Amino acid sequence: MVGSTSPTRTSQSMMSSTLLKAQSTQQQQQQQQQQDIEILYQRRPRPPYIPNHIPDPDYVRIFDTTLRDGEQSPGATLTSNEKLEIARMLAKLGVDIIEAGFPIASPDDFAAVKQIADVVGNEVFEDGYVPVICGLSRANERDIQCAWDAVKGAKYPRVHTFIATSKIHMETKLNKTPDQVVEIAVKAVKFARSLGCNDVEFSPEDAGRSDPEFLYRILSEVIEAGATTLNIPDTTGWNMPWEFGGLIEKLRANVKGAENVIFSTHCQNDLGLATANSLAGALNGARQLECTINGIGERAGNASLEEVCMALALKGDEQFRGGPGTGKLYTAINPVHISPTSKLVSEYTGMACQPHKAIVGANAFKHESGIHQDGMIKNKSTYEIMTPESIGLMRGDSQSGAGIVLGKHSGRNAVGTRLRELGYDLDADKLNAVFTRFKEVAEKKKGGLEDEDLEALVTDQAGLTNELWKVTGLQVATGMSGIPTATVKMLGPDGVERYVAATGTGPVDAVYKAIDQIVGVSVKLDTYSMNSVTEGIEALACTRVVLSPVEGGPNDNNPLISKDRKFSGSGSDTDIVIASARAYTSALNKLLMWTMRRQSENGNKVDDGSVGDALPVAGSPPSVVSSR
Numbered sequence: 001m002v003g004s005t006s007p008t009r010t011s012q013s014m015m016s017s018t019l020l021k022a023q024s025t026q027q028q029q030q031q032q033q034q035q036d037i038e039i040l041y042q043r044r045p046r047p048p049y050i051p052n053h054i055p056d057p058d059y060v061r062i063f064d065t066t067l068r069d070g071e072q073s074p075g076a077t078l079t080s081n082e083k084l085e086i087a088r089m090l091a092k093l094g095v096d097i098i099e100a101g102f103p104i105a106s107p108d109d110f111a112a113v114k115q116i117a118d119v120v121g122n123e124v125f126e127d128g129y130v131p132v133i134c135g136l137s138r139a140n141e142r143d144i145q146c147a148w149d150a151v152k153g154a155k156y157p158r159v160h161t162f163i164a165t166s167k168i169h170m171e172t173k174l175n176k177t178p179d180q181v182v183e184i185a186v187k188a189v190k191f192a193r194s195l196g197c198n199d200v201e202f203s204p205e206d207a208g209r210s211d212p213e214f215l216y217r218i219l220s221e222v223i224e225a226g227a228t229t230l231n232i233p234d235t236t237g238w239n240m241p242w243e244f245g246g247l248i249e250k251l252r253a254n255v256k257g258a259e260n261v262i263f264s265t266h267c268q269n270d271l272g273l274a275t276a277n278s279l280a281g282a283l284n285g286a287r288q289l290e291c292t293i294n295g296i297g298e299r300a301g302n303a304s305l306e307e308v309c310m311a312l313a314l315k316g317d318e319q320f321r322g323g324p325g326t327g328k329l330y331t332a333i334n335p336v337h338i339s340p341t342s343k344l345v346s347e348y349t350g351m352a353c354q355p356h357k358a359i360v361g362a363n364a365f366k367h368e369s370g371i372h373q374d375g376m377i378k379n380k381s382t383y384e385i386m387t388p389e390s391i392g393l394m395r396g397d398s399q400s401g402a403g404i405v406l407g408k409h410s411g412r413n414a415v416g417t418r419l420r421e422l423g424y425d426l427d428a429d430k431l432n433a434v435f436t437r438f439k440e441v442a443e444k445k446k447g448g449l450e451d452e453d454l455e456a457l458v459t460d461q462a463g464l465t466n467e468l469w470k471v472t473g474l475q476v477a478t479g480m481s482g483i484p485t486a487t488v489k490m491l492g493p494d495g496v497e498r499y500v501a502a503t504g505t506g507p508v509d510a511v512y513k514a515i516d517q518i519v520g521v522s523v524k525l526d527t528y529s530m531n532s533v534t535e536g537i538e539a540l541a542c543t544r545v546v547l548s549p550v551e552g553g554p555n556d557n558n559p560l561i562s563k564d565r566k567f568s569g570s571g572s573d574t575d576i577v578i579a580s581a582r583a584y585t586s587a588l589n590k591l592l593m594w595t596m597r598r599q600s601e602n603g604n605k606v607d608d609g610s611v612g613d614a615l616p617v618a619g620s621p622p623s624v625v626s627s628r
Contacts, residue, residue: 043094043127046332049156051199052228052261054287057325060312061096061288062305062333063264066345067116068099068136069302070292075527075546075566076349079593080112087120089344089425090131090293093337095305097132097288099160103150104143108597113150121154129332132199134158139188148195159192160231161185162203165210165218182218186225193226201229203266208234208244216254223257229288230261234277237270237300245280252285264288267303269295274303279311285323293345294353294360306342306359309333310386339392339423347459350544350568359391394421406449408442415454422451424458433461437572444574445538452533453572456542460572460582468493468589469519471581476507486510488581490518508580515581519588523547526566530576541576543583545569549591567591 047055054061067083070076078086083100090098100116101109113135121133133154135147139161151157163174163185170176176184185202192200202222204215219230232251234244244267252258265281265288267274278289295304312320312329321327342360346352355362365388367376375382388394406414412435419426419434426434437457442449449457473489484507489499500517504510512525527546532539546568567590571582 043125043129043334044330044332045127046094046096046129049096049132051158054262057287058328058330059287060282060316060329060331061262061264062094062309062331063097063099063134063288063290064090064095064292064305065099065266065290065302066090066292066296066305067112068101069298070294070296070345070349071101072298073296073301073349073351075568076296076351077565077567077590077594078348079590080108080115080597082348083112084115084119086293086341086345086348087116088123089337089341091120091123091125092334093341094129094332094334095131096332097134097158099134099136099290100151102136104137104146108594110146110150111597113147114153117151117154117157121151121156124155130155132156132158134160134201137161137188139163139184141188141191144188144192145195148192148197152197156199157197158199158201158229159195159197160201160203161188161192162205162231162233163188164206165204165214166206167211168209169206178214182221185218186221189222189225189227198228200227201231201264202227203231203233205233206235207232208239208247209236212247212250212254215251219251219258220256223255223261228261229264230255230258231264231266231288231290232281232286233266234268234274235266237268237274239267239273239277241273241276241280244277245284248281248286249284262288264290265303266290268298269300269302272300274301275307275311278303278308282312282329283320283323287324294342294351294357296345296349296351304358305333306335306338306391309335309338310359310391314385335390336392337425339388340425343423343455343458347570350546350570352544364388365393393423406438406442406454408439410438410442410448418451419454419458422455424455426458430461434458437461441540441572441574445540449540450534453540456533456540456572459542459570468592469585471515471578471585472497473499474511474578474581476510476577478507478510484510486514486577488514488518490515490585492518507577511577511581512584515584515588519592521588521591522550523588523591524550525584527568528580530579533572538574540572540574541579542570542572543576543579545580545583545587547584547587547591565591565594567594 047059067086071078087098087100098116100113103110103113117133120131124130133151135151137143137147137159144159144161147159151159163181164170165181170178170181174181189200189202204210204218207215232248248263252263263286265278265286267277278291282289289303289308291303291305291308293305295301309331312331313335316329320329339360353361358364365384367373367383372383406418415435415438416431434457437460441457470491471488472491476486478484483503484505485501485503486507487499487501488511489497491497498518500514502510502514502517504513525545525547530541530543533542534540546566548566567587569583569586569590571579571586573579573582
């Protein structure tokens, strides 16, 4: 019929129209998602920095001590380059103050703090922000001079000095009277100011167990001497939140000159109350909170930065009335960098977060209960008070939202994209190193790599900064009736490949003994742990070791190695023996790099690494690293 439209053509037109609408809706959703992500990366404005005054009484300064107190965790030794990288991530996160270390502790610590002050302390962001760089010192002139020399190159340098004020510390540790302690504290603050430092923080160590009346006295006098921040430490994690909050309130009311300084908190986690105590301090007027990434630190650790900051981000505007200001507390932390910073600290220290750790634990945004899953499907707010995207964990859809399965044919862009979604902000060199390992593992593993596999590879590569020794070949023979034997081939810092065969109680023990003979350093294996990253026979194994140097071994030729230091390493592979070898070598490389720096600082001849009883591989250059 003339002018009529066929049913088929009408149907096609309707389908085409529906498809165009769906595509338009999808594009709009993608644009909205992109806008939401851009908003997440915007840094909140902060008041101008004045050492003893915050123009906005609702603003809370975040003081990060991951590189000082955090590194005091057993086995958490960091290299200077690792400290610099963490400091840069802390600046990206937006912390107000970075306590970069304890400069007097060793020449290496001094150099690391100075490097952070000179570099990170002068890297000004587009919004004008640059972190304050702080060095810790005991209350004596030698310590304070060293701390000042380390941090004075920063745009905003700070010296943090302390002395114990509790009865038990003064009598048994210091053997000083209260009058002597006050005199020492006042002299310390005055000396720091005399050096030209106009930003001096003072801490009465173990304030949580100190006599409040004595605290009123000593804090009043250090304010008069020139202190700009008074940090109140609950050194042993002894206080309940209402006790600690009450202490801050009493100090602000009874210390002379309290209105001219910033009160700060430093809470240990011995009773699991560090975050609660820090927030109680903020409720009662503390406007600086000291914390660490992942809550690492001495004994049970410190207040967790991510917990403190997200608590203030979610509840700061309604649950903190009563102190100075309006009670609508806020920080300038950009939480989208929390997850990448947490992962970086975990990788470099070798200290993994427990899966149920608040904010950054592996299970923090996972739901297994049927009831919970039903709620999440209907509305994510039913069981999540924050989104993983808000702390830098881009959940999206599975396989990067595009049906991508990462396998041996995947390219660098696909791997890099998924790593960014998982919260890893890697530079080009690190991405290349991870991608190289990805290709090696993907060749062996059918079905592609899971997210957990990728994360294990990142951890595996984290210990390879300044790599001296590398395992290039490994073969083991073991069984019920034979003696476990390993032949290990390693490439040394001089470019010579060496091999050794050794026996042991098992294949891993045999490999470790062979590596010891090649590298030539006597060590004790303190911790060995392994876990399967995913399920199945082809799962990636992730191994972590902690070792310490020992005296009297066959290759103990280095008197500069500190016998009380611990070094950790991680390694991953589908072969558990190879994973174990990579972890052990990573820890040994850290030990050797640390020793080389100590040699250089002591003016001794620096070797490129020890050499033990290994034979060069045929065809390799005949050069050998000189022995000490």
